[in-house]
Amino acid sequence: MNVLMCLAAILFLLMVGIGGKKGARSYMALFFNFGVLFLTILFMSNPSANPIILTLMACTVISCINLFYINKVNLKTVTAFLSTIITIVILLFLIFIITDKAMIQGFGEEELEELSIFSPYVGVDFVKVGASMIIMSTIGAIIDVAISITSPMREIYHHNPTISRKNLFFSGLSIGRDILGTSANTLFFAFFGGYMALLIWYKDLSYSVGQIVNSKIFSVEIITILCAGIGVALIIPITSWITAYFLVKNRDI
Structure with a gap:
């Protein structure tokens, strides 16, 4: 976790230092995009979606x-x-x-071993x-x-x-x-x-x-x-x- 925080801090400093306000917005956009993708995956797990x-x-x-x-x-x-x-x-x-x-x-078939413990009937x-x-x-x-x-x-x-x-x-x-x-x-x-x-x-x-x-x-x-x-x-x-x-x-x- 410390490594992740350090890398995130370095990226933030570089983006703000080079890009200014636009760099800061670009950094925040990474988290917004992650949130959109995460919510999309959650909604996709619903069989009716x-x-x-x-x-x-x-x-x-x-x-x-x-x-x-x-x-x-x-x-x-x-x-x-x-x-x-x-x-x-x-x-x-x-x-x-x-x-x-x-x-x-x-x-x-290369993924079957990892998935063998799960049910394949996910309704998607x-x-x-x-x-x-x-x-x-x-x-x-x-x-x-x-x-x-x-x-x-x-x-x-x-x-x-x-x-x-x-x-x-x-x-x-x-x-x-x-x-x-x-x-x-x-x-x-x-x-x-x-x-x-x-x-x-x-x-x-x-x-x-x-x-x-x-x-x-x-x-x-x-x-x-x-x-x-x-x-x-x-x-x-x-x-x-x-x-x-x-x-x-x-x-x-």
Whole structure:
């Protein structure tokens, strides 16, 4: 516990020292996001609850926290919020279909030993829970890309207020292309960093490449990475178009 408190204090000091008031709000947002996720999981344990609806609600609240609470309400956060919600809705339907067809819901055989003492009849639709898990894993990257595009686009418009909507849109796409590669690699390395012990275990058990690829745990993480990459790619044109539309619209009014 002392280590956790020390690390939390160091993080707080760094975020406040570097980010000032916005850094302090960002630090508090970590706890707010944790509270939203915790409440979402509690509500999902109710058999009558719909995990998809809960996920949409949680993503909306998380987006509000990370955009409006940290950066306040302005044109760039509003457009980033709209882009995030539209992308999440599109991605959620795609992920639900993939989860159902790929049959990656539930637990893998590597987890059976730890779960053997528990009852598997929990009364929860694991297809919807699997889709919710993947979308929750991608929400952070999607919000990050959205605000990373709207902010420089607003600066471009501020310094060149006569720019056309088409040129502003293509400027957003150009910014997004630079972000796309790094965001996809971040998701990729996050997977291997978090599951390095699992990969070592696969090696010790002499798993073949085919067994690793067809392992449910491995498949879930790879599908999560691919879906997150799809979400990051989708939000670039969506954010660019919405931001360009509203910036030029406000100028023409």
